[in-house]
Amino acid sequence: MDNDLIRLILGMKVRRLRQQAHFSLQDLAKKTGMSASYLNEIEKGKKYPKAEKIMSLADALSVGYDDLVSLRLEEDLGNLTPVLNSPLIQKFPFKLFGISAQDLIQLMARVPREMGILAKVLEDMGHNYDMRVEHFFHTALRSFQIINHNFFADIEKTADRFRKTRGWEADRIVGFDELLPVLKEEFGVTINLDCLADHPTLSHMRSVLTEDNQLLLHHALSQPRQAFAIGREIGYRLLKAEERAYSSPPLEVGTFEEVFNNFKASYFASAILLPRERLFRDLKSFFKLSFWDAEAFRNLMAGYKVTPETFFYRLSQLVPHYFRSKRVHFLKFERGAGESRAKLVKQLNMSNVHIPHGIGLKEQFCRRWLSLYVIDELEAEPEKDMVIGVQRSRFIEHDSEFFCISVAFRGMLDPNHYSSLTLGFQVDAALRKTVRFLPDPKVPHRELGQTCERCPLTAEHCQERVTEPTLYLEKKRRAEQLSALKQLRAGVSTAATTR
Template identity: 35%
Template structure:
């Protein structure tokens, strides 16, 4: 355990014992001969007393020496001790949010019982909703993206520098052959294309790539489509060009040991997007698209086809550029997945900029609103027999969430590694903050629909698309009615 945490635990114990004996810092100072300011610094975890002073404190507080120096806290503060003795504070990327570890320790020492209650609440929520370490770190990563408007100029510049260094003609798109050559010649890679079904384990067949660090050996699943192969190669270039040593070794990743691996995976992915869809080129296409007066989804599809990348890569890249270049910060990105023939949908990726917009993922197995365009494109795609790219858009209004209004566009494709699954990617932008920047949003031909987040929390009457009863909504209504009745009763009683 770090020395700082040992100091803090000693300070917490001293403060707890002193309070239990109804002693002020002034009284304890008189009993021990130690100054009030010195005792205060001990309790805040800033100083650790020498042995002779610990003996004075133990005698004044009438507790054994071994007990006061023990790192064990009683049950009231046990969750704090667990946090401090784990590596959680080292794992949380405090510096990304401008927070000093010392500041966090100061907060804990100033109000230990309140912090303990807060930590206990988080633990209980995590247990109730099956939240894992991975989901916690992913939430931290999303918060980091949101805090930076999902735009990272240093990585954008690195991608531009890379293209300038390795491409003769900057107007050309980087080819697979060029990326492979750079990985082999500059970074000593060996690249093997192989059907992962032949690797001996059925589970490996679902992976797109595996990197063997010790041998600089990159396996790429030969059944992967070209767009995915390009992204894998570009991402490996990102790891190396940005000198990211802590990394993930499979795509898609199965697990990770520390937050830096997840963060660097994001950095490498961002670099890949900036390499394959250069900022200046995509920005020009977006400006031309947004200048159109009429809503024409074929124009959007032209952009998707121009870069020969998966819809998800283009959608993600747009979330980088919309806040920076169009001042559109109220936006969300979603990725949903469903199994063919089922009526169940899982939100597998999300990002919310500027505010926590609806919709958001939930871990309660509730049914997402069937009026979402994200779900409707999946339903339409299921009816298509061949490989197809389904695209749709609508104006979504959330009547039960302050009538928030979004322009939402969504694309659905078949999952190349799970033929029985479909996935959709979606961007939603707040209407009032984007309508002046995106001309076609004023086109009256765009469908408008009232939507909710989940059926269980929706009060729409006679909804033909409902997949579940409005159980949470009705419970909230009953609670509000009961509160009104109670308040009215109290008022009447006070008049008597």
Template identity: 35%
Template sequence: MTIEDEYIRLIFGLKLKQIRTEKNLSLFGLAKLSGLSKSYLNEIEKGKKYPKTDKILLLSESLEVSYDNLVSLKLDKNLAPIGEILQSKILKEIPLELFGIKENNLIDIIANAPAKVNAFISTVIKIAQNYNLTRESFFLASLRSYQEAHNNYFEDIENDVEKFAKSYHINLSKRIKSEDLEEILIEEFNYKINTNELTKHKHLEGLRNIYIPTKKLLFIDPKISEEQKTFIYAKELAYNFLKIDQRLYTFPWINFENFDQVLNNFIASYFAGALIIPRKNLTEKLSNFFELEEWNSLKLHQIIKGFNCSQETFYQRLTNILPKYFNIKNLFFLRFTHLENSAEYRLNKELHITQQQTPHANRNNEHYCRRWASIKTIKALENSNKDRSTFGVQISSYVNQKNEYLVLSSAAQDPFKKNISRSVSLGLLLTPQLKKKINFLNDTTFPKQTVGVTCETCSVKNCEDRVASPSRLLKKEKYEEIAKTVDEIIKSYS
């Protein structure tokens, strides 16, 4: 049953229930007046049945309301938000099935407690407006929740990668090259690859590729690196090998029509990462690395260089492998960007496995703590000649919290955007179990840094890195003091 049919039934049921309760009628009372059974009326109010014309006439006469009013899809202001939600396409766009939620279940919830659901929906709408939550942000948040719910590991995609490699005789123990993948795209999937077209359009600067499905034509920016080209080819192979039709046609994407395109973009990206950085190969290298008695940054760099990938792709791949094969699930991934000489650092990609680890993005235009490894590596890059990436590692200890994180970070110039730096970071929650898994991890291996979340909420005293006063913290403390004083006055007079 389509959601369109269901919302017509549900709106009728909501109106019937609202009118009945306004007239102080029970279901039993309405049944007596109308001659319809109580159970039948109950199913109508829950949106499970829509009465025929003669039954609607009986109800309109019994309730002394017009027939047109009953069948109208308009709701009064108290229930209007529910009507807007149900009549819009939002329920079709929300990926309910991704989280095991059936549309019928949602309908039942709305029907059973319309006033409470209405208040909840109104609250969500206001929050979305206050935080400028766009359709894009909503879909990406849904995708991120889906990833986190699965610990960002998808066995079926991993298996598909290995099936693909076997079918096309790709040796996953060796470094994947773009020319190997290009040959498969051309010979097997009839692709034509053009490296000239994008250079003719200056306003497309920053766009790495466009795919024209009707002609199987792939436009590639000739300035992209070997790693980027390999990733793009791997994504195209994913779309074809997995027979994905609902897809995006540019990278980075410009817009999307539905959630399926966002989800399939993730699936293709996951496939590409798993092909370029195969799970067996990476797991073996990480196992050997974790067995080292002493921290060796060169060894880590050698592991990264062993794969034909960017640092971001490698760090993201760690978020797949560490939870599954090393049971390291308390981790986060962050990507920051920064316009040189700007006061704003933007957290534009994040993932938190197991729980919402600190830090996470805020929508309050606050200033992220400058002591984070993510930001320090960007600063180090901008203070250098910028021709090489900068790396950082530290143990971050959050003020007024027990949790500590081992944070690995690297920063590089954005190759497509002038004066933009970006960093990617991986944070692992320090636990006794983690220390057992990683031999070189001890209290003296890495520099420690006490950090906050944002300057506006941070209680660190005399912080030389602070760029804003702790305004939100001071406001909170002020109200807590007021509440304490009021409580003392009440108690003294009780």
């Protein structure tokens, strides 16, 4: 148990014993010779007094010294024990959202029994859905990104300084050839492309950093992927990330700082590879086209020599900032060849539309989603290396429309594994003003739901449906039952009054 929690436990005990004795802070101050403000700091868990002062507190509160300093909580506070010992409380980044663990625990101490029950409920839910602390970390990070519209000026400035100190023009496209010497000469990291792919257990890894400063890269990585890995490694070092992941993907997550630093290093890499002012001008020109041009969009991506994922994610950073389109969502789906269910593996939802996701979600996403259309098209046309699509999507239950751009591509290590990336922009006055080709009749319009299980469209109206609307029907049935119950109770009440 860390020092913060030790102070908090002592503070909770002092506060509870003082209240039981019907002492005010001033009363206790007179009995102990300490100031009321200092006692208040003790009760809040901000101060831990020396032994002689603890002895004075114990005497004034009529308890033993050992009872006061013991980490064991009394019965009325005992329900907080699982909360205090929870990795979520000890590791969650409360400060990121303007609060501290102490603030939360002080709130819990006011109603320990109820908070203990709530903690048990949350713990059971976590076990039932196999939720680990790292899932909470990633959720916290996404919330932080949404609050900031996924744009972080401090990292952008760090990337600008990095490029400037190397004499690279602001608009210059840099990649593997430029970044490799920097990593080796300035940070003493060498690249090894030979051993990772042949490792008996870790051949699925994209990169691993060894203790002797070798960055092992899978030899199947394209140069754009290698450039991103190098840029991220430089980012770790420039941002002075002490807690970090040493493999990609990470096999385990110990702290939120690891998740947060991985995000910041990855953001830094994308900012180096896709200079924002140049990309802003290129996007502005592209959006001025009078019609949708998939080939022009492909050429735009290719000009930056990055992966589709890096390009799309960079757009999710810059579009809300530069084009005043705050309602944006980024989605990444994956599916194996011949499989019917696609998995949503990454998402950043800054829109007001609920996108079902999470651990244990077994539902079938709506087949009218552009994300799934482009994967199906790519699988049906094996001669293509990539499929780019566009669509105006109107969500039935939310009555909101989004303009979506998607790209599908084959897996880096497994060509029978497909991925798609989608950026969705809510259609509003700002978007209509920005994107001239929005009214292009060649851009398909589709009405869609969230998942087949939740969708009100019947098979007659939706040929793409792959399973029954079980959740929608259950929701409808429950609403009918509640309405019938309300009417029945009103009828019984009326009959009873007339007798």
